[in-house]
Amino acid sequence: MTRVVVVGSGGREHALADVLGRTADEVIVTPGNPGIPNSTDTPATELDADLFVIGPEVPLVDGLADRLRAQGKLVFGPGADGAQLEGSKAWMKDLFVAAGVPTAEHGSFTEVDPALAFLSTMTAPFVIKTDGLAAGKGVLVTDDRSEAELAVREYLSGSAFGAAGSTVVIEEGLTGPEVSVFAVCDGTKAVLLAPAQDHKRAFDGDAGPNTGGMGAYTPLPWADPGLLEMVMEQAIEPTLAELSRRGIDYRGVLYAGLMLTPNGPKMLEYNVRFGDPETQVVLPRIESDLVQLLMEAASGNIVSTPTFSDDALVIVVCASEGYPTSTRTGDVIDGLTEAQAVEGASIYFAGVDRNEDGALRTAGGRAVNVIGRGATVDDAVAAAYAAVEKLSWPGMHHRNDIAKQARAR
């Protein structure tokens, strides 16, 4: 009897629960949401299980993994020490340099004058980041120097992101396709999952503001077959070695966000958790036992190798009116039964709750995720959009060009 607790409430956690549930006897999600089976309000620290999997970065940065381990629980997710990789971009960039991981040239600043002096030496595109967590919104990429200067002033004054912006990171602007690679780590070793590509901008053609992610697909038919090996050798292995050198026993996901630049792959960032929405297409492709793999990682000794189906998976995020700038919630979601009946399509729920009549309604920006699966990316795209068409609520919006880059090849 294997029981797993997943912490979190979004589409990533729905996917984790679904795939872990293939081999676990019971999966409980806290706090979950009304679209995720077995959601509970009981906090993780009051639950018992053979394995705890922590989904989002905020509880990791807050030390939930440490508190659970102090209770003697088996936890997949780094402690607060390792979670600094995502909690502080300046700390992360410093670690890249110490570990020799290829990344954009950068400087970290707490004062306006030296920050602007550094910026004046850079050429467009200008990249300005908050040091701390800003729910995916703390990054500005712009060709407009005065906009970049204004962002530096606003971040450092605390008016834009409060304490999260009290240190800014100014980076060299890189170009090239972006790739997400998840490394499952046991403290000293790692195994990589199949790569995926996210779509961060709100609108078609990569226009509009950055979001948490509007869609993704896997596999990447255009990617160099040596990509994963390169990520392992140039990023994950030196990072784990440097973390160990700093006394950090990192058991969880290292999510490598990289850009394939004309000068080779460069790391944009690490996240300390599975990426969302990419996880929702990567995990369903796993054919081996995910519970076993995460338990091994959490115990400090990975011995199994994950295997993947050749199927293509595509996710289209259906977002609420106004997301990401001014999200309206509370709209009743229509067409769920019809969408779920589309062959090759399935749904993972993110920002949803129920109204007094028990109907599911929107409760967040990224509300409903539609996943299409097929033998090719084209088949998966067709299944996903056939199901998206069945869904509706006032102001629902989604991108129409997910995986276009893969289909063009």
Ligand code: AMP
């Ligand atoms: P991050 O939160 O660091 O992943 O940044 C969010 C997004 O901003 C990335 O997915 C990229 O699209 C973009 N970005 C971040 N850093 C750079 C950079 N140095 N050059 C160009 N674009 C970047």
Ligand code: GLY
């Ligand atoms: N897919 C972007 C993120 O999880 O941060």
